[in-house]
Amino acid sequence: MTGYELLTVENVPAYLGGRPALARWADPARITGVREIGDGNMNIVFAVEVDGGPGVVLKQSMPYVRVDPDWPITPDRNRIEATVLAEHGRVAPGLVPALLDVDETRHVLALEDLSDHRVWRGLLVEGSRDEGVAGELGRYVARVAFGTSVFGLGAERHKAAVAASVNPELCEITEDLVFTEPYVEHEHNRILPATKADVAAYTGDPAVRTAIGLAKLAFMTHAEALIHGDLHTGSVLVRPGSPPSVRAFDVEFAFYGPVGFDIGALWGNYLLAAARGFALGDAGRARWALGLAERTWDAFRAEFTALWPDRADPRVYGDGVLAAYLATVRADAAAFGAAKAARRVIGFSRVADIETLPEEPRAAAIRGVLRACRHLLTAPPAEGLFDRAGELLVSA
Ligand code: SR1
Ligand code: MG
Known part of the structure; x- marks a missing residue:
């Protein structure tokens, strides 16, 4: 009823x-x-x-x-x-x-009606390599990150916006499905017999568990901007072309949260697309998908930096703050990206990139994703972190 x-x-x-x-x-x-x-x-x-x-x-x-x-x-x-x-x-x-x-x-x-567009995940699953999409998404995240933050709104409007944008029930779904259930015994989890040991090694690693706990805390407490909250490749419509037309949709999970969660959602889903390429023996596709992470990041950084001169209160928020803030978002994105990819191969709500593979390559893809996630969560944030995670993903 x-x-x-x-x-x-x-x-x-x-x-x-x-x-x-x-x-x-x-x-x-x-x-x-x-x-x-x-x-x-x-x-x-x-x-x-x-x-x-x-x-x-x-x-x-x-x-x-x-x-x-x-x-x-x-x-x-x-x-x-x-x-x-x-x-x-x-x-x-x-x-x-x-x-x-x-x-x-x-x-x-x-x-x-955007029925002349396609859901990006569907294009990626087919092996389509649409250029320009990852960059447009970096630009989208940056414009939202700046425009709805303290920097774009100023203190008073930011406080009012945070108060008006609480979304407790949808946030609880993310807290449970992304940060909790994959790491405990739960009826939602579905694990292939062939990957049981890999999942146990990943979820049982104390360093992984600490990083996931800290990521959940950041998700729940860092009210930076009115983030999309569920920015996976199934939340993106694309009309291929030069340039492509790109729209982020399904913003029902939005709330005031950490900007790195949106970048990380994209990174995690690039890992899943790359894992599909790897499992199908298509190294070119895997490399291309892994390369999307820097395209999104570069566009995010460039757009955010271009908006920076218009920030509220430049007396306090100087250029040192910009550099440190970007570094924080990037480090957050690595942990959130891992959390978002791992939940798709352990917990509730799976993705076609992995689920439409026959069982043997599916197991190989899942192992690759878990190798990459473990690295993203446990290695110190440094230049080349995502690249190294990508190398681990495609190393069998
Ligand atoms: C109840 S299923 C919820 C999941 O679907 C959405 O797309 C989100 O990813 C969420 O975690
Ligand atoms: Mg959705």
Whole structure:
């Protein structure tokens, strides 16, 4: 029971007719198709085709997790997503989907239809090497990192924004699924017999456990910026081209957290894409995917540095602060990247990069990911840390 009516392919045209902001897509005679396109864990999503072309996308939240209706979760995540999309659209224009309508009664968002784009993870799984995407994402993270932080907002607005952006239920999912469950006995964990010893060695390493504990603490307490909070390659839409069109979507996990978590989410997912290439014997693909980490980082650093002259209170936040802050974000990203990759090969919520591999290469991919994660978590943060993790990933 939801207490409100869920959207279906059949009732979407009537729903559009009842929303003044969506009137231009509501004429039933012009609606040529409605498809359920949701492939995430949380919500249902419908694409409405109008006159045979792009129309509008409707995303509805239920009071439970889509893939597990026994798992209750606030449908208010939909309102949170709308608020964050508006803010990210302000600070990073053109890098998130346009928000067209918010229905707080039925927990529906209407979004720009990007059906000429593809989810990046799908492209990566197919072996497509789209240039420019990783850099655009670094630019997105930087614009959000600066624009929603103390540097971009000043002290008073930053405090108000932190208070207005708490997202406890969705943060708890991340705290459990990313930082806790993979490291304890849990019914969510799924481990191949062939990788049991590797997982035990990784999760049983005291240095790994300490680093994960510290990463969880940082996730829960470092309110730097209104981060995306779930920036994996399945949260990115791409229309390949030169330059590609790139949009980060699904911001329902957003909250005031550490910027390195968003960079790390990307790095962790580059590891997973590289592990797929490695397991399939495609060394070129693995190397290319590993190289994305520096593309994202370089674009992040360049964009953040370009925004720096506009910071609030330069009397205190001098250039030494910029250098130290960037170093902190990079070190955080290494630990968060490891946490994000490891959870995808141990715990709940798996990824196609790994899961669509036959069992033997899947085991090889998982071992590679765990080797890389262990290094990222336990070696001192230094130049070349991610490169060395990548070497370990592809060394069998
Ligand atoms: C209940 S499943 C939750 C996971 O799906 C989302 O995409 C996030 O990654 C989250 O951890
Ligand atoms: Mg998602």
